[in-house]
Amino acid sequence: MANHNTPVIQTESLSKVYKAGKRTIQALSNLTLSVHRGEIFGYLGPNGAGKTTTIRLMLDLIRPTNGSATLLGMDAQKDSVELHRRIGFLPAELSLWKNLTGRQVIDYVARLRGGVDWQYVNELTERLQFDPTLRVRSYSSGNRRKLGLLLALMNKPELLILDEPTNGLDPLMQQIFNDMMREVRAEGRTVFLSSHILSEVQSICDRVGILGSGKLQAVETVATLRHADFRWVTLRLHEVANTQLLAGVPGVADLTADSSTLKLRLRGDFNPLLHALKDQYVVDIKTEEASLEEIFLSYYGNGSNANKTAEPLKERV
Amino acid sequence: MAGVTFVHTLRRNWRQILYWGIGIGLLGMYVAIIVQDADILKQYAELAKNVPPALLQMFGMNDTAALATPEGFISFGFFGYTLLILAVYAVIAGMSVTANEEDDGILDVVLALPIPRWRVVVERFFAYALIATAIVAVAFGGLWLGILSSALDINVSRMVEGSINMMPSFLLMIAFTMFVGVVARRKAMALAAAAIFIVGSYFINFLGSAASGSLADTLQAVSFFSYYNSEDVLLHGLNAGNVGLLLTVTAALVVGTVWSFNRRDVGL
Numbered sequence: 065m066a067n068h069n070t071p072v073i074q075t076e077s078l079s080k081v082y083k084a085g086k087r088t089i090q091a092l093s094n095l096t097l098s099v100h101r102g103e104i105f106g107y108l109g110p111n112g113a114g115k116t117t118t119i120r121l122m123l124d125l126i127r128p129t130n131g132s133a134t135l136l137g138m139d140a141q142k143d144s145v146e147l148h149r150r151i152g153f154l155p156a157e158l159s160l161w162k163n164l165t166g167r168q169v170i171d172y173v174a175r176l177r178g179g180v181d182w183q184y185v186n187e188l189t190e191r192l193q194f195d196p197t198l199r200v201r202s203y204s205s206g207n208r209r210k211l212g213l214l215l216a217l218m219n220k221p222e223l224l225i226l227d228e229p230t231n232g233l234d235p236l237m238q239q240i241f242n243d244m245m246r247e248v249r250a251e252g253r254t255v256f257l258s259s260h261i262l263s264e265v266q267s268i269c270d271r272v273g274i275l276g277s278g279k280l281q282a283v284e285t286v287a288t289l290r291h292a293d294f295r296w297v298t299l300r301l302h303e304v305a306n307t308q309l310l311a312g313v314p315g316v317a318d319l320t321a322d323s324s325t326l327k328l329r330l331r332g333d334f335n336p337l338l339h340a341l342k343d344q345y346v347v348d349i350k351t352e353e354a355s356l357e358e359i360f361l362s363y364y365g366n367g368s369n370a371n372k373t374a375e376p377l378k379e380r381v
Numbered sequence: 382m383a384g385v386t387f388v389h390t391l392r393r394n395w396r397q398i399l400y401w402g403i404g405i406g407l408l409g410m411y412v413a414i415i416v417q418d419a420d421i422l423k424q425y426a427e428l429a430k431n432v433p434p435a436l437l438q439m440f441g442m443n444d445t446a447a448l449a450t451p452e453g454f455i456s457f458g459f460f461g462y463t464l465l466i467l468a469v470y471a472v473i474a475g476m477s478v479t480a481n482e483e484d485d486g487i488l489d490v491v492l493a494l495p496i497p498r499w500r501v502v503v504e505r506f507f508a509y510a511l512i513a514t515a516i517v518a519v520a521f522g523g524l525w526l527g528i529l530s531s532a533l534d535i536n537v538s539r540m541v542e543g544s545i546n547m548m549p550s551f552l553l554m555i556a557f558t559m560f561v562g563v564v565a566r567r568k569a570m571a572l573a574a575a576a577i578f579i580v581g582s583y584f585i586n587f588l589g590s591a592a593s594g595s596l597a598d599t600l601q602a603v604s605f606f607s608y609y610n611s612e613d614v615l616l617h618g619l620n621a622g623n624v625g626l627l628l629t630v631t632a633a634l635v636v637g638t639v640w641s642f643n644r645r646d647v648g649l
Contacts, residue, residue: 123493126646149495159486161393175385176494215490 070137072223072254073099073122077131080117091117093278094131099256099271104249106265106286107258109275115258116156118275119227122256123153136222149177152221156228156258158212166196166203166211173215180218188214191240205232213241217248224248224255230264242268262293263353292359294331296352300324302345313340329354386501390508394477398515401470405463405516406523412458413527413535416451423449435591444612451535452615459524460543460611467551468579470516474509475558475575476568478502479642484568489648499639506559506635513551517544539615546614549627553605554579556634563642582606605630 078095081088092114099105109115120126122133124144133140138147160169174180189196194210203211209232216224224245230238245255245268259265265272266286274281294317299305305321315332324347330337416422426449429437437445437457447453479502482488491501521544528535558575565571582604589601601607608623 120489120648125489125492125648145495145497148493151493153490153493155486155489155493157486158490160490161487164393172385172389173490173494175382175389176491176496178382178495 070101071098071134072101072136073097073105073256074134075118075122075131076133078118078121078128078133079130080114080121080126081129090278092121095280097273097280097283099254101254102249102252103270104245104255104257104268106269106272107256107275108260108262108265108272109258110260113260113275114278115260115275116227117278119153119225119256119258122225123148123151149219150222152216152219152224154212154216154224154226154229156231158208160200160208160211162201163199165199166194169200169211170196170214170218174218177219181220184220185214185218188217191244192237206234206237209233210237213244217244220253222253224253224257226255226257228259229257230259230261238264262289262359266293289359294329294354294359296354297328297330297337298348298350298352299326299328299341299346300348301326302347309344310337310340313337382496383500384504386496387504387508390505391511394474394508394512397470398512398519401467402516402519403523405466405520406526408463408466409455409459409520409524410527412455413524413531415458416454416535417532419449419451419533422451422454425449425454435587438587438590447612447616450616451531451533452539453612455524455535455540456543456612456615460547460615463520464547464550464606464609464611465583467513467516467547468554470513471551471554472558472572472575472579474513475555475560476562476571478505478509478559478562478638480559480562480565480568480571483562483566483648486648492647498643502559502563502639502642503635506556506638509555510552513555514548517547517551520544539618542619543611543615546609546611546619546624549624549631550605550609553627553631553634556631556638560634560638560641563638563645566645 075095075097078092078097079090080092082091083089095114095118107115107118117126121128122135122140124141124147127141135147136150140147164172170185174182174185188194192210192214194207194214196211198207200208200211209229213229216226230241233241245257248255249270257265257269266289269286271283271285272289273283294315301324303324305324305326307319307321307326310316310319310326310328314336315330316328316337317331318327318329320327328337330351426445426447429445429448432445434445444453448457479488482491488501492498521541524540524544525537528537528540554575557578558571561574561578562568562571565574583606585597585600586604586606588595588597589599589604589607592598605627608620608627610620610623614620
C-alpha cells in the first residue's frame with residue numbers, strides 16, 4: 065500500500081523496443097516520471113510519440129525492454145492483478161463485444177471486479193446520458209466512449225488511466241467529463257490522461273508531461289505552458305494590408321502581409337489586436353491553434369530553458 | 382473473480398450448442414434412419430468392394446465387410462464425417478479464446494481488469510470444452526432418435542462410445558488452435574496453422590492407411606486422426622490408450638498456451 069508521499073505512478077528508465085522482422089523501433093526511451101496523489105497529469109504528445117506504449121507498459125499489457133514502473137506502490141508487472149483492482153482504464157480505441165448490450169458489458173466487468181456500487185453506476189449512467197439497453201454494435205463512437213468511461217469509473221478507482229478520453233465526445237459531454245475529472249481530483253484520487261490536444265489538457269490538468277519520439281521532453285505545470293501558448297491569426301481586411309498597422313501591438317509577433325491579408329502570431333488576449341484594428345474594416349478573422357511543436361519550441365527556444373530542449377515534436381496538434 | 386469468465390463465455394456461446402448440435406444430430410438421425418434393412422447393408426458392403434479402397438479410407442473405412450453391420454455403416458456415414466465438421470467449430474472456438482479478441486483490441490479491456498492471464502485462457506478453454514461436449518451430446522441425441530426409429534438392432538452403447546471417442550480429438554483441435562492463436566500472434570497465421578494441422582493430420586492418416594509400408598504409414602503416428610479411429614471404436618469399443626494420449630497432448634497444449642500467453646506482449 066502506498067503512503068501519502070509515495071508517487072502514485074513512478075517509472076524508472078522505462079523503455080520499450082518493438083521488433084518488426086529485422087527492424088527495431090524504439091517506442092519509449094528511458095522514461096523517468098512521477099505522478100503524485102490527487103493530481104490530474106496530462107501526458108501530451110503527437111500520434112506515435114509513445115503515449116499508448118507507456119500506458120500499456122503501466123497496465124502490464126506489454127513488457128518493458130528496460131526499466132520498471134511502480135503504480136500505487138506496487139510493481140506494474142508482478143502485482144498486476146491487485147493493481148488492476150484499484151485502477152480504471154480507458155483505451156484510446158475501445159473495442160467491446162458487439163453482440164452484448166451495454167448493461168451486459170457493465171455487468172460482466174462488475175463481476176470481474178468482484179462487485180460494484182450499482183447506485184453509483186446508475187448515477188454515472190444518468191450523468192453521461194448513456195442508454196445501456198442497446199447492443200454495443202449500435203452505439204455511436206461517442207456512446208461507446210461513454211460506456212468506456214463508465215467502465216473505467218465504475219469502481220471508483222484510486223488511479224484512472226485514460227488514453228485520449230474525449231475522442232468522439234461532443235463539447236457538452238467533454239464539459240461533463242472535465243467536471244467528473246475535477247471531482248475525482250477533489251476526492252484525492254489521481255488521473256493520468258493522455259492526449260494530443262493541448263487545449264484539452266490545459267483545461268483540466270495540473271501538470272503536463274510532453275512526450276516526443278519516445279522521449280520525455282519536459283514536465284511542466286499547465287500555468288507554465290499556458291504562458292508559452294499562442295495561436296495563429298489570419299485577418300482579411302477590406303483595404304490592402306500593411307504590417308505597420310500592427311507593429312508594437314502587445315502579444316503580436318511574426319507579422320506578414322499579403323495583399324489584404326495579415327498573418328500573425330498572437331499571445332494573450334485579442335483586445336489589443338482588435339483595438340489596433342478599430343479604424344479598419346475587417347472582412348474575416350481566422351484563428352488556428354498552435355501546434356504542440358510550435359509551443360514547445362516557443363517555450364524552450366529561449367535561453368533560460370535551452371538546456372531542456374530535446375528533439376522537436378513532429379506532428380501538428 | 383473465479384468462474385466469471387467461464388460463465389461469460391458460456392452465456393455468449395450457448396446458442397452454438399443448438400446450431401451445431403442440432404445440425405450434426407440431424408445428419409446422425411438421417412444416417413440411422415436409412416439403416417432399415419440388414420440385406421440392404423450387405424448389398425451396400427458388396428457395392429463398396431468395387432470402390433477404390435483409398436476412397437473409403439478417406440472417410441475412415443478400412444474394412445468393407447464392416448459396412449454390412451449397422452455399427453460399421455454408421456461409423457462410415459456419421460462418425461467419419463462428423464469429426465471433420467466439428468473441426469470447423471474447433472477452429473472457431475480455439476480462435477475465440479484469445480486470438481479474435483486480441484485482434485479486435487477487446488483483450489486490452491479484459492486484461493486491464495483484475496484477472497490473471499492464465500485464468501482467461503483456462504476458463505475460456507473449459508467453457509468451450511463444455512460447449513463442445515454439449516454439441517456432441519445433442520448430436521448424439523439426433524443419432525439416438527434415428528436409432529429408435531430403425532428396424533435394426535443397433536448397439537446403442539457402442540454409439541455412446543463412438544460419441545465419447547470424438548471428444549478427445551475435438552478438444553485437441555480446440556487446444557491446438559488456441560495454442561497457435563497465442564504463439565502466432567497474427568490471426569491469419571494462426572488460422573492457417575490450425576487448418577494445416579487438421580487437414581494435414583487427416584491426409585497423413587488417410588495416406589498412411591492407403592499406402593502401408595510407406596513414409597506416410599510411418600508418419601501416421603503423428604496424426605491425431607489415427608488415434609480417433611471411429612470404425613474400430615464402434616466395432617470393438619473405446620481405446621483407453623488413444624483417449625489418454627489425445628487428452629494428454631490436449632493438456633500439454635493448454636499448459637503451453639498459458640505459459641506462452643503469460644510471457645508475451647498483448648495486442649501487438
